[in-house]
Amino acid sequence: MDLIPAPVAVEGLAPDGFLLDRSTTLYAAPGTETTERWLRSMVGPALGLQLVPGDERARNSVALRIDDALEPEAYRLGVRSQGIEIRGGSAAGVFWGAQTLRQLLGPDAFRRAPVHSNKKWVIPFTDIEDGPRFPWRGMMLDVARHFLPKDDVLRYLDLLAAHKLNVFHFHLTDDQGWRIEIKRYPRLTEVGSWRSRTKHGHRASELWDETPHGGYYTQDDIREIVAYATERHIRVVPEIDIPGHSQAAIAAYPELGNTDVIDTTTLSVWDTWGINANVLAPTDNTLRFFEGVLEEVLELFPAATSPFIHIGGDECRKDQWKESPAAQARIDEFGLANEDELQSWVIRHFDTWLTARGRRLIGWDEILEGGLPAGAAVSSWRGYRGGVTAAEAGHDVVMCPEQHVYLDHRQGGGPDEPMPIGFIRTLEDVYRFEPVPAGLSEEAVHHILGTQANVWTEVMQNRSRVDYQVFPRLAAFAEVAWSPLPASADRDFTEFERRMTVHYARLDALGVDYRPPSGPLPRQQRPGVLGRPLEGPSTNV
Secondary structure: OOOOOOOOEEEEEOOOOEEEEOOOEEEEOOHHHHHHHHHHHHHHHHOOOOOOOOOOOOOOOEEEEEOOOOOOEEEEEEEEOEEEEEOOOOOHHHHHHHHHHHHOOOOHOOOOOOOOOOOOEEOOOOOEEEEEOOOOEEEEEEEEEEEOOOHHHHHHHHHHHOOOEEEEEOOOOOOOOOEEEEOOOOOOHHHHEEEEEOOOOOOOOOEOOOOOOOOOOOHHHHHHHHHHHHHHOOOOEEEEOOOOHHHHHHHHHHHEOOOOOHHHOOOOOOOOOOOOOOOOOOOOOHHHHHHHHHHHHHHHOOOOOOEEEEEEEEOOOOOHHHHHHHHHHHHHHHHOOHHHHHHHHHHHHHHHHHOOOOOOEEEEEEHHOOOOOOOOEEEEEEEOHHHHHHHOOOOOOOOOOOOHHHHOOOOOOOOOOOOOOOOOOOHHHHOOOOOOOOOOHHHHOOOOOOOOEEOOOOOOOOHHHHHHOOOOOHHHHHHHHOOOOOOOHOOOOOHHHHHHHOOOOOOOHHHHOOOOOOOHHHHHOOOOOOEOOOOOOOOOO
């Protein structure tokens, strides 16, 4: 059986099977409506079948039911001569079972219309019991460095769902662009969503794309994205990056910057890459401004879909704060030891603010520096160390170490790899990633919420480039996040590769522009565009 991610248990696989045909009905018990709608809208058209509503006791049917005896995201899928039954511990569990059903139907079930008018849709008789290892199985998509239109975001939600990934971390703001409409601050998108040109390749490249780049999501776009994710049982984590990575916001509203150090009215949306010295001023005005931003963010991302709000907190250079009389006065006012504690003070302010509104703050592991609020969670990106420190201190952690699951890092060492960034991270490397490091105390292990892969788009100008960097590695990552795999060295990568042979056909049907196992196609190469390849083994910290 060629399922990805691999299920917990498969029994009774038989050569005979159940035939779905034009008389096959679909019964959806109360609570399974999202899967009912998805099967009719996404799978039915590929099969050329209507899957009309059926009776609970009907034969020749697909039946969807909630089973409270199962864990919330677990499911059981049974195929018998009289039909197919999917039982889930919740609506989400039923939905994940439907993803498995689609894979059992074959790659053509991933198309938008039938390609063979006389094809027989036969599923082998079998019983599958399955459920996820981690409750947080995510992907972060950076739309600030290079904007992706709304339809591309919706497409990625479908791709996450197809791999049983249930968290979409939506990186909406950075130095290079502000991508979400905030009605009380219109210049954030009027000014902050556009840059006049863009560095082409790594920041050391001499090449520039002189085409203005930008775009943003209207508030109705955001509502649509959130609703689309909710239908697919995907939580959305919006990220508003503070206090660093904020030049786009400062370009729109110069008073947000350290005006006692530089003339912030001269700043524009940043057109290159790297760590920027222009950070937010730690003033009351800045706090009130971003409270206003977050008020609108909370309305657009309801708590049921977005219990966590990401505030960034990474790579905040302190150069300007060290020179700023206003920042130094704030340090003195609150008896802080240094600029790290000043950043911690900003983070604590928004932790308190979000907690009072029923949300949880999460940030990159730099928020540990200077002290972390009790309820805050950590995205451990610089390695395992930050996550270990946070988990042992009682904080929830999402493991996403760049040495393992930064999908902007290159996939091979050949000269044709497009705009190669970072260390080589092959499909096998990702498959052997272990989110829970050895040596954690039992209590700390319980604070590992899960894991996510991160996609930074400095050198990904469009959907095709994102596809190339993300796939096929996201399939390996999905299995790591979902399946109860053995220790890293004991994982059967040869067997995974065998299953990937079928999965490539699914990706082809979905129109994913993945990196072929043999290397980039000629049209996927970017000759002459400078990257930043790092040689040797990556440091595992």
